[in-house]
Amino acid sequence: MKIVMAKPGLDGHDRGAKVIARALRDGGHEVVYTGLRRTPEEISRIVMDEDADALGLSTLSGAHDVLIPRICALLRDSGMGHVMVFLGGIIPKRDHEKMFSEGVRAIFGPGSRTEEILMFLEDASSRIGSNMPIGVLNDDGWRWN
Amino acid sequence: MALELTGNKELLGSALRGSRRDLSRLLSLIEKGEDVAIPENTSTKKSMILGITGPPGVGKSTLVGRIISYWKKEGKRVAVLAIDPSSPRTGGALLGDRVRMDSADSGDHVFVRSLSTRGNPGGISASLMSMVKLLESCGWENIIIETVGSGQSEIKIVAFADKIILVDGPDRGDIIQAEKAGIIELADLIVVNKSDTPGALKVAETIKSALSFSNENDSPQVLLVSAERNTGVDEMMELIRYSKSPIWRDRIKIRERLLSLWDYRLLSSSQLNQVIEDIETGSISLEDGLDILSR
Ligand code: B12
Ligand SMILES: Nc1nc2c(ncn2[C@@H]2O[C@H](COP(=O)(O)OP(=O)(O)OP(=O)(O)O)[C@@H](O)[C@H]2O)c(=O)[nH]1
Ligand SMILES: [Mg+2]
Numbered sequence: 001m002k003i004v005m006a007k008p009g010l011d012g013h014d015r016g017a018k019v020i021a022r023a024l025r026d027g028g029h030e031v032v033y034t035g036l037r038r039t040p041e042e043i044s045r046i047v048m049d050e051d052a053d054a055l056g057l058s059t060l061s062g063a064h065d066v067l068i069p070r071i072c073a074l075l076r077d078s079g080m081g082h083v084m085v086f087l088g089g090i091i092p093k094r095d096h097e098k099m100f101s102e103g104v105r106a107i108f109g110p111g112s113r114t115e116e117i118l119m120f121l122e123d124a125s126s127r128i129g130s131n132m133p134i135g136v137l138n139d140d141g142w143r144w145n
Numbered sequence: 146m147a148l149e150l151t152g153n154k155e156l157l158g159s160a161l162r163g164s165r166r167d168l169s170r171l172l173s174l175i176e177k178g179e180d181v182a183i184p185e186n187t188s189t190k191k192s193m194i195l196g197i198t199g200p201p202g203v204g205k206s207t208l209v210g211r212i213i214s215y216w217k218k219e220g221k222r223v224a225v226l227a228i229d230p231s232s233p234r235t236g237g238a239l240l241g242d243r244v245r246m247d248s249a250d251s252g253d254h255v256f257v258r259s260l261s262t263r264g265n266p267g268g269i270s271a272s273l274m275s276m277v278k279l280l281e282s283c284g285w286e287n288i289i290i291e292t293v294g295s296g297q298s299e300i301k302i303v304a305f306a307d308k309i310i311l312v313d314g315p316d317r318g319d320i321i322q323a324e325k326a327g328i329i330e331l332a333d334l335i336v337v338n339k340s341d342t343p344g345a346l347k348v349a350e351t352i353k354s355a356l357s358f359s360n361e362n363d364s365p366q367v368l369l370v371s372a373e374r375n376t377g378v379d380e381m382m383e384l385i386r387y388s389k390s391p392i393w394r395d396r397i398k399i400r401e402r403l404l405s406l407w408d409y410r411l412l413s414s415s416q417l418n419q420v421i422e423d424i425e426t427g428s429i430s431l432e433d434g435l436d437i438l439s440r
Contacts, residue, residue: 021239022239025235025237025239026232031238032241033244035245046243046257049258050169051172079166080166
């Protein structure tokens with residue numbers, strides 16, 4: 001899959017995002033890394049220009065609450081509802097349901113194993129391949145776990 | 146060869162009318178090896194195509210970021226194709242060029258696309274030609290191609306550009322080693338980046354003296370810049386704007402373009418596998434095989 005890996009907002013913790021970007025590359029994916037401090041508008045534009053299949057977002061600062069819904073809405077509004085969004089970093093359990101309801105398909109917290117993330121992507125990609133779209137626009141309820 | 150789907154036509158129409166989303170989708174189709182034929186009657190203004198190449202990590206992307214800003218100030222619409230190698234083993238790639246282009250995501254007048262070398266049966270060069278044509282038709286006036294220049298195939302990539310800047314860094318001088326590969330011959334300008342660090346001046350001097358041994362008196366100029374501090378960039382852009390390619394350099398470029406089109410024809414032939422098998426079993430000769438493929 002072609003995946004954009006982005007760090008939204010002012011959060012400067014980029015270790016996790018970089019580790020995951022490399023792991024996904026080693027798993028055979030094409031990963032575009034955006035670097036730090038991208039606005040939701042920039043991220044949605046990058047996803048468009050790159051024509052990515054999926055968007056991975058990494059936040060550890062606690063700002064996911066406002067940033068993630070904004071990004072998902074921008075994707076939906078700019079004709080990119082087919083893009084699958086997944087999330088990692090520090091996302092408290094109590095926020096998971098809200099994130100899922102925004103269209104996020106998976107959340108990977110600290111200590112997540114790359115094998116599992118790769119398994120998720122494989123599953124996601126076979127769903128997309130067999131015409132079961134799981135973009136931010138599709139609310140079929142499917143999620144990882 | 147042309148696989149013209151009706152869907153493509155619609156996408157193309159919409160891209161030509163300015164849809165960024167559909168332009169981007171068409172680029173993906175070209176990347177997968179599809180032919181996106183632009184109608185003859187499309188009125189197209191010739192774009193300025195700038196190739197940026199050089200060894201890994203010398204600061205090409207940072208420099209591209211500066212060039213974007215420079216052209217943006219002139220009111221130009223700038224598109225970038227940034228090419229990174231993919232792993233031949235897994236097919237995966239980490240495309241990190243845009244991290245360094247902080248001007249890249251700044252609005253409607255800049256379009257940046259990362260490309261890996263995988264995928265296209267004919268190699269990236271041939272699809273690159275179509276991508277550049279498409280961007281041109283969609284009104285992207287200035288187009289930058291960034292690629293790591295460390296092998297023969299990369300030379301072909303930059304040969305699609307009107308002007309070529311070869312970038313080197315301190316403590317490297319790699320491009321002198323690379324001279325054999327013919328990259329220096331193609332460059333309109335040689336830039337030694339990271340002039341803010343100690344080794345840069347020495348590399349620039351080494352390159353200059355190496356060039357002075359060649360008997361061409363129109364060998365490219367050597368310029369020191371610092372992409373990070375944004376020094377020397379304006380001068381670089383002036384030099385490249387007014388540089389004139391000698392005829393022999395234009396000829397080398399055309400030669401490289403021909404070669405890559407040739408490669409593309411051969412590699413994308415539906416008979417390729419059959420021909421390889423037949424040569425293997427000895428039922429045809431190499432020359433016969435070539436005849437079949439180039440028909
Ligand atoms: C290292 C660290 C730093 C380093 C960051 C270095 C860097 N360049 O990344 C430094 C020292 C700079 C730093 C600074 C700060 N930090 Co800090 N930092 C940490 C720490 C200790 C570890 C983070 C880390 O790198 N982990 C290792 C990586 C590999 O793990 P990871 O990022 O979690 O990623 C894994 C998963 O989450 C997942 N993943 C992550 N992203 C993604 C994305 C996708 C798509 C997927 C699939 C998976 C995925 O996969 C990874 C592998 O399993 C955490 C505490 C903790 N235990 O998490 C605090 C922590 C994140 N920091 C915190 C804070 C408060 C700060 C500061 C504000 C401190 C201050 N007062 O100055 C600053 C803010 C800096 C800034 N501008 O944002 C808080 C955040 C609190 C919150 N969210 O409410 C934490 C949680 C500490 C705490 N318990 O209070 N920090
Ligand atoms: N000191 C100094 N560092 C620079 C300068 N320009 C770029 N760098 C640094 O050099 C490193 C590589 O920069 P990039 O722009 O990614 O180089 P690149 O040639 O595009 O790299 P690849 O695409 O991986 O081949 C980064 O850490 C930059 O910050 C400069 O002018 N001075
Ligand atoms: Mg680069």
